[in-house]
Amino acid sequence: MKQNFTVRQGALDGVEAFLSVARHRNFRKAAAELGVTPSAISQAIRALERKVGAALFMRTTRSVGLTEAGERFLARAKPAFEELVAAGEAARELAERPKGVLRLSVPRAVVPVLLEPLIASFCRAYPEIEVEIAASPQLVDLAAEGFDAGIRLGEFIAADMVAVRLTPPLPYVVVGSPGYLRGRTVPMRIDDLRHHACLRMRRSNGSIAS
């Protein structure tokens, strides 16, 4: 179906120049504002007046005033033009998707089990964001080391951080190989651990935990 365009091509040409001259009542100032020469402004206004079919400005040697036609044109063209500019800005805002490098500090134990459920789907959803994962056993100073976020067991996270839960509470388990346990008394009480070879962990604060 043939579309009936009531707005002719190029209908907006000269409108910005018109609005600027109407605001400053001065061709030279309008030219400076738009970054063109005063003669370019004059030409744009003349072309617009031809298109509209009426004189929009009264030019005298000392001043530039709006004609009645110019006043009418201004009353409706100004809000319409401002609305057009706003429409462009609104669309551009949506187009500005988050991008950059997202740096995460993650314990080595969590890396393989984190990749599939979270990172892979995130990379698909946000192709403009690069994810950098630093596997570190230590609790790092996020800001000082340039990390955006970290992943840790809840008990090691400082109280002034914002924390988002990733798993339900988890039990710790004590485990040994069948080879190690063979020929030894299986511990039945926590106290029995005194008689076992216990593998210990050095915490970030230097203390050693079993």
Add this chain to the structure above:
Amino acid sequence: MDVVVSGPLIAHDFPTVLGAAAEGVGLAQVPAPIAASLVKAGKLVQVLEPFAPMTPGVFLYYPSRHQMLPKLRAFVDHVKIRAAVDGETRIHGDGKRPRSAKRAARK
């Protein structure tokens, strides 16, 4: 309840103590999901089951700022959406869904 223990090895992360335990060096205490696949495969045996202490769980954390960078906002939103879809985000060594409290109660 705490007990002072001793042993031949001190490590700086869970995968190291877990690997050493699987090699028969001694007993290791780790969060359950990390040991799950080795326990399932019979390479590790759990002891002292009735005494297992709990950890609050795994968390994503970040400094609280007035204005959050869009890339971090996007990641946090993604984490929350996944958590809402999955009940809890799966971070499980055996690749199984952790049962939510509701689902467990129905059983």
